[in-house]
Amino acid sequence: LNIQTWGTEEQKEKYLPRMASGEWIGAMALTEPGAGSDASSITTRAVRKGDKYILNGTKMFITNGPICDIGIVLAVTDPSKGPLGISAFIFEKDFPGFSRGKKIDKMGMRSSPTSELIFEDCIIPEENLLGGEGMGALVANTTLHWERTGMGFAIGTMEYNLNLCKEYALQRYQFGEPIGNFQAVRHRLAEMKIDIEAAKYLFYRMAWLIDTDQIPAILDISVGKAFLSKALVKNADAAISIFGGYGVCSEYPVQRSYRDAKIIEIGGGTYDIQLNMIAAAIMGPRQKVKKK
Ligand SMILES: Cc1cc2nc3c(=O)[nH]c(=O)nc-3n(C[C@H](O)[C@H](O)[C@H](O)COP(=O)(O)OP(=O)(O)OC[C@H]3O[C@@H](n4cnc5c(N)ncnc54)[C@H](O)[C@@H]3O)c2cc1C
Incomplete structure (x- = not known):
């Protein structure tokens, strides 16, 4: 839904058909170990380098984390702007620097897998920015x-x-x-x-x-x-x-x-x-x- 609402034509064409068919499983990565209810306090950082962004941070409790093929990750692009400095990116499981933590053993909803997602100098191409820099909070709220x-x-x-x-x-x-x-x-x-x-x-x-x-x-x-x-x-x-x-x-x-x-x-x-x-x-x- 975030991609449908905020995506470019290229992003929609690349991701939506395979998600709609079930070939690709998606995830939404906002929560962090230190930022849950106060989502605007996330610390995952995205720094632009040429035509790429380099992401560093850990996401917590991500539904479909263990099995996702792609997902949306929220990261801070401009720390001076508070919530308006947060941006959304589409990541793919094969992007360098992306990995998953182990599956979290929950008391319930056990058929819905949950894990941490780790971004360690993860390289995300600029065309995977979703909705423009600073639009992350709006993108997340859409869904x-x-x-x-x-x-x-x-x-x-x-x-x-x-x-x-x-x-x-x-x-x-x-x-x-x-x-x-x-x-x-x-x-x-x-x-x-x-x-x-x-x-x-x-x-x-x-x-x-x-x-x-x-x-x-x-x-x-x-x-x-x-x-x-x-x-x-x-x-x-x-x-x-x-x-x-x-x-x-x-x-x-x-x-x-x-x-x-x-x-x-x-x-x-x-x-x-x-x-x-x-x-x-x-x-x-x-x-x-x-x-x-
Ligand atoms: C099974 C599961 C799946 C999830 N899937 C995803 C996902 O796919 N993507 C994702 O990004 N996140 C996901 N989450 C994270 C979920 O959104 C957070 O757990 C939730 O927002 C609460 O954050 P927290 O766990 O850090 O608790 P905290 O924010 O630390 O809250 C702890 C307690 O303090 C209370 N509290 C905090 N702030 C206030 C306040 N201002 N006023 C009153 N009470 C307050 C809370 O109500 C709670 O009782 C998932 C969580 C679970 C359990």
Whole structure:
């Protein structure tokens, strides 16, 4: 999407068809060991030398890092300009000076590989600058609403859990009757349903805002992402409770959703950061107070 939005015709022609066909896997490398929520504090440096840029720095937690063929990396081209001194580049796995750290062993989302990416005097040709020098923050922000809205896939996990729990509650007997007769269990199922429906409405709205070009819609997107991430954890927690001891056993699927859910709260901007953005949309920026 970044290339589609910001790329030159040559960049689009070179990269998009092979990414669309699945031949090339992409990655987006913004986060660093010392720069997560505060993405504008990245230190990966890009220095222009003739018709090339030389990149040095390490990126952290990069989805598809272990398997990417190409990717976008954010680096500082002008340290004096703060966020306006950040630029985006398209890298390829065979560029000299590019390497990957080992695959990170995560508690959840284990089928989505994650690793560090290392740029050590990595040579990137100038034609791989994406969107012009200083446009990196804008380039990165282009996809944030897509990334956050794309997390709506997890509503399917909540529905899956609800169906599993319903079936289990109907066939698991305790005290001589199905546990689905007990109000505590029935109410958990009812709350799961409420969250699923609420999340669907929020995410349909987010998708509609994107479809109808009403973006950036920071408030709506952050509200949806924040709601979903908490609803997922709550849904998975309820599912494990309904399955009782079996819920924490690895052969039962609900424990997986619990491990996956927590990651949605972090990736794509943490829950706290979404709250900051929602609060800023309601209240405006925090007031600067002169302390006596
Ligand atoms: C599985 C996974 C995949 C990821 N994939 C990618 C990827 O493909 N590309 C990429 O670039 N990044 C990726 N990330 C990184 C992700 O975007 C960051 O982890 C996230 O932005 C948080 O940064 P951090 O982990 O450094 O936490 P920190 O920023 O250090 O935050 C730690 C805690 O402090 C809180 N906090 C920080 N600042 C504030 C504040 N101002 N107000 C309130 N609370 C605050 C946070 O909410 C959090 O609870 C991925 C992360 C994970 C876990």
